[in-house]
Amino acid sequence: MPAVSEPDAPSDAHPVDLRPPIPRLFAFGLQHVLIMYAGCVSVPLIFGAAVGLNASDIGVLISADLLISGAITVVQSIGLWKAVGVRLPVICGGTFTALTPMILIAHEYGMPAVYGSMLLGGVIGIPLAWAFAGLLRYFPPLVTGAVLTVVGLSLIGVAGGLIVGQDTQAADYASPGNIGLAVLVIAIAVTLLCLGRGIWRQLAVLLALMIGTAVALPLGLYNLDAVGDASWFGVPQPFHFGAPQFPLTAVVAMTIVMIVVFAESTASILALSEITGKDIGRGDLARGLTGDAISGIFGAVFNAFIDTVYTNNVGAVATTRVFSRYVTAVSGVILIALGLVPKLGAFVAGLPGPVIGGVGLIMFAVVAIVGINTLRHINLGDPINMTIASATVGVGLLPTFMPGMFAKFPDSTQIVLGSGITLAAITAFTLNLALNHTALGVNARRAMTPDKSDSSRFAAHNMIGEDAHVASKS
Template sequence: MSLRFSRPSRNPDDGPPHPVDEVPPPARLALLGLQHLAIMYAGAVAVPLLVGGALKLPQHTIGTLVNADLLVSGIITIVQSVGIGRILGVRLPLVAGATFTVVSPMILIAEQFGGGAAGLPTVYGAILVSGVFGLIIARFFATVVRFFPPLVSGCVICVIGLSLIGADAGLIAGNDSKSPEYGQISHIGLAGLVILIIVLIHRFTRGLISQLAVLLSIVIGTIVAIPMGLVHLSEVGKAGWFGISHPFLFGAPQFHIAAIISMCVVMLVTFTESTADIVAVAEMVDKPLQPGDLARGLAADGLSGVLAGLMNSFPDTAFAENVGLVGLTGVRSRWVVTVCGVLLVALGLVPKVGSLVAALPDPVIGGAATVMFAMVTAVGLRVLHKVEFDGTHNMLIIAVTLSVALLPSVAPNFYTKFPTDFQMIAASPITSAVIVVFVLNLLFNHWRAGTRAATS
């Protein structure tokens, strides 16, 4: 990751506004904002669906998580695009959404501290502290981002995708291999159909239709699942048209050091993701990026952790698919993204929306998530392509990181004889990946005198 800051070449008060600050006509503004919403929606709701499904939460509770997730995503998107003084927000067309990085640690922590909803007070206590941690270190992180080069971020992104495959496998086949319902051919076939639809849409369509492949596959898969008896809409009828997630829905937050450390590492990973996207979108829109801009953008991610801990939601990061949409359309106005944020807030205040999303069949969500998580891994491989290997130890660093990080994924009971606090950190593939690759990168590429620093 090569991060270069520059100063504006002119007084922003002189002449016409920068395209980032222009406001399109109302009709075009609304349509472009809706398009950003359509691009990110499936990814935004996937996190609460995966966490809720893995923890076996009731459908109405998962619906509440979805609404809280949309609400917080909308608030942070507005903060990022509009900004709050010199405190928060990068003021670029950046859409915020729940990070997939949080899925595995949340499930692990909840299972360690009571299982299901009983473990969520500990989860949200840790997220709350990680949000405060993010707010405190945002400015500092913006100055030391050179210690999170493609070698580090690429390894972590690969592990995120690989470690989450088990979560969507559980949605497709079930979580109890001894149950007679486990691994039904019809459920696996339905998930396969969803994957096939995604492939066909990408192969034979272009433009907006292609970008909506995941969302369209979920809709079609759900329609197919209706005669299979997998769609239950009773909770949708019970849900209200207006409401808001109650703070600390699962009880007063509980604070355990191992869980807090794990979530603080997640926040660091989130910062790494967001930094790459902030730099990318700044280059796309030709807007000079200064250290204070990056710090304010990262602080907004920290705020998302605080709001998530309060409102039963999830930490947010910049959504790469929306960054790609900016490059594809050439629309640079940050106010388009603000409209997307307003729409997200509106959806987050409608409980029926959350209940409807929660009613989506598990095999359908699992099939779509399989592709999405594999895409995360593919993005990590693309980032690693920037790493220099000749004359360096970077291949060894990647090998050790992947082996240590993925051990608990393929052998869930690997650390069961270790203390609980150690398990909380080491048994999380993402947490262990960040720690191992960060330390090894420092050891081989920064601390060792005479070693060539080939990390970009």
């Protein structure tokens, strides 16, 4: 059941538009933040390390990323007039899709070019968002279901990395203690999700995180060293790395990234539409994708990243059945606070990996199951539909199971080839367009269907053969 609305809420209001009481709003909002936080801060951490930034500059990236993520989340949830915001329970955060091209641009042209190209990519993205939304009818359940399945399965490895660690040479890598803590968190979450009632079930993820962290504290797994060094208040300085620059190659690359982000967000938005039962049209999708484009503009100004709709939080909505967009708006406010108060951000960043990973394992798996459930609405008995879904899942999971398989390809192609999610979206969209919206698919299906006259002749031939066989026996 969705959270209870305010007493004065319209009786016919959709669950997406209901507002829970203030205490639940905050608790549900905090739950979303804790689910997405590790992924959100990972983007600036990985980028900063890859381009050789110092700890202070990486701290600037983290604060800016949280601030922009929070602002875009609020806009997407509440809406800004009739121009921006999908008005669904979405959480936005820095996308991994932009990491590889941003790193390449930084090495080739420098940091000012990274944010200059992102700025123009965001500006160009605004009209592209409305054009892209016109393709909504080419994203049927066959496409979104296959892509979501790939998204969920691809992220399982991320959860595993949080549980066992990333450094295989570290002393605590894959330690029984870390794995045991993750198992405990999973057990608590599953117990509450399956046996809990009302508020206990809706806050299952948050309670599992809190209990897991409490257990980790005496074990020395909760690292709070960074909290003491962090400042109490800070506002990211615009263009911290210098005046923006606009190399043509970099601008083209970031524009392509924006289109890829649109494809990712479209799959997540359509999944939320199905999960919540809230129908969306072209205008709703366009306003949601415009939010992605605007994140590129403000992300460039304040040294952050392009945002996308986080799929792990889509899984949280499906799991907890809390559909209110006001909950995610509160999540956005919390993210803004974390961005403006680095000490709070450092406190949350210290949450143990096994705890986040245990919860993430469930959330990511839920996304995959949502994708599989979406495919149930498709006639997979049709060989063409089955082939499209199979090819999408197979191609999309290749980079996950075979990391580095495209390492010898040109750097410019890494924008597409380096992301299994991107490959899945392109594969599903292209095959569905070619085989379900052109004469090619019509002819293919006609060839698969036996001709009635041929069937009649075949049946008659069989009858003659049987009669002759009977006559010979007589």
